[in-house]
Amino acid sequence: MQVVRGWVARQMPWIGALGLLGAAAQATAGDYDGSPQVQAFVAEMTRDHGFAPEQLQAVFAEVERKQSILDAISRPAERVKPWKDYRPMFLTDARIARGVDFWRQHEATLARAELTFGVPAQVIVAIIGVETFFGRNTGNYRVIDALSTLGFDYPPRADFFRKELREYLLLARDQQVDPLSLKGSYAGAMGLPQFMPSSFRAYAVDFDGDGHINIWNNADDAIGSVASYFQRHGWVEGEAVVSRAQVSGAQADQGLTQGIEPASTVAQLRALGWTSQDALPDDLPVTAFRLEGENGPEYWMGLKNFYAITRYNRSVMYAMAVHQLSEQLVKARGVN
Incomplete structure (x- = not known):
């Protein structure tokens, strides 16, 4: 447009x-x-x-009043898909290939956004990929x-x-x-990153310096705006997003977080039978969650950057889709 x-x-x-x-x-x-x-x-x-x-x-x-909008927002929510069905909707060969193309096309801008805001290029690309398939569905x-x-x-x-x-x-x-x-x-x-107007006014940036912010068809501004959003919502440069966990004992499910906000520390979860595969500080608050994967239950600890992703969309599965798409983009692009 x-x-x-x-x-x-x-x-x-x-x-x-x-x-x-x-x-x-x-x-x-x-x-x-x-x-x-x-x-x-x-x-x-x-x-x-x-x-x-x-x-x-x-x-x-x-x-104009749009009845189709009222119908869409009033439609009963579909049954929440389990992770094993949700994940394949976003981690497709087509989305990964288009993401690699988008990354290559805007490599300089993504590198500048990463340097300016501390948010990895692959996370910015993954958000735009999940939200609008890189501008296909805005x-x-x-x-x-x-x-x-x-x-x-x-x-x-x-x-x-x-x-x-x-x-x-x-x-x-x-x-x-x-x-x-x-x-x-x-x-x-709105636009490539699907900002609501309040988010646009609070976090969107004129990343190409032309005096206007255009997230609809200006990829530079969209990239910078996504990075700005994550920086303002607590993204920690260089830190991980999640840690896989192993659980044992009858009390393990008591550690599952109710909601999104980090509610338990690593030490508290350990006392309930959780063991992280990574070395995490005992006093680190995390979001503890379980996903129904293809091979059975998966237990995860969401770290600060995971919580930052959920500020974009308050869904554990959404955040995991963004994170795992970002990993697949790095792998497909051949970047260490």
Whole structure:
């Protein structure tokens, strides 16, 4: 997609409202034109963030409510797949081969990101590979349609998506892009790394120095932004991600972590029958988890960098998929 800067195509600059009402009059009325919820939201954005109300009313006059988005987010979650079925979805020959190509194509940028942020190139590549298959699947919904639909018509998480809608409009103003032009997933996740607007504003970087942040079709900015995200979420340069464990005794499962956050130290797990294959400090907090692998149960200790990956997506299996894809990328590329 082509990012439209400055609203030039619509003669609707973010800064100043001259000429805006004329443009708004030509717009086709959208599903949220005149909505009381939207009017309240516009008033909030005007009061708290200095938007001209006519600006936002002109935008919402063209926003569409998408029933397909409501259907997708309301669909009952599929039964969680066991690791032996989940892993093959992401560690495919095609994804690994495309990842190696992506790495070679952007080798200099990845090396600079690793030097700047301390995050290994293979982890950055793996995230983009898992999230969007290196840009193949970035989403076809207008971001403003997705966030408006969920913010105004999905009560279970309306507050969250209205917050993201607020962040998105601020993002569009900051970056001088038309908020009606950007596309993403049905939940409003954007670009190669699938950042939500709040993550974009907090962690995305202009890594090619052109004065704009474009994670949609600028791999340099996407790479730098992923590395920035991980650095800000506690990635420790040079440290491992996980350690395989052996367990014994009736108390072993008592050590399994409930949730994601590291809850037990290595010493506490040892007392319950856990033995790490690596030398780890006794006082190190870890996330202890079990996966159902092809050859039976696998026991793992997730370290600080594992927890950093789960901050991207709060799933143990997601983090393991990213980690193991990164290992396979290194192997396939022939890098020690």
